[in-house]
Amino acid sequence: MLGIYLESLIIATPIDASKITIVPKTKVEMFNKLSNGAPLTIHCKSRDDDLGKHVLGAGQSYSFQFRVNIFGSTLFFCGASWQGGQIKFEIYNTDRDDYGRCNEYCQWEARDYAIVGFKEGESKSYDISLPWHH
Template sequence: MKIAKSFLLIVCLVLFIISMTISQPSHFYGTEFDVRVINGFTNNSSMPLVIWCSSKQIDLGGRALQEHDDFSWRVRTNFWDNTHFLCTMKWDQKRKRFDAFKAPKDTYRCGPHRKCSWLVKEDAFYFSNNEVNWTKDFSWS
């Protein structure tokens, strides 16, 4: 009797996993997002915007972005939905660390096209999920 209950429990668990994999595959395999950080400064030809991004598992390294240059990468959310990429920005004497992508908040905020874009300007950091409408998210200080 005990073996039959254990077997039934295992069968139910396997069927549940199979049904979840079919009905919500992104939960198990992750959803991909495009993350892009753009140098939106109007005149910084002598001083690039320096960016360094990483997660707990991946170090994307650093870049020096001239005017209108960008740094982009793809993010795949994990099973626990806690994927998190931090970037440090440096320009002249200013330095700012920010969440370039943080699930689950950005899972919704990046919209149906899963596009998470940042425009960094002299005054602030702007966010968009379509690169047409930009919203000021936070300032340098």
């Protein structure tokens, strides 16, 4: 009797193996909030990927997506520059970001005084401020 009951609960459905994942993608986005329409140049890399150089006009953004690696050691770093300075920084570091800071979305802004980063869901006040080197 139990065998008949269990058989009626099994439903076969097609599975697209390319959509099966345990780890969601994380999106990192940098906004150019520099004054006077100043362009921002940004070049990001990981140990395995060079994402190339991008020039952002006033109000523009640049983003990329990835999955945190199985070892929990994902790290992306960037060099950013404009007429007011330059900086090299970690735009994503699993040790800092994957545990409540920005699991699925990391927002950054280039401002006149610094590069600033926001906790996920808190786009009004930043929690990281990295001043420009002149």
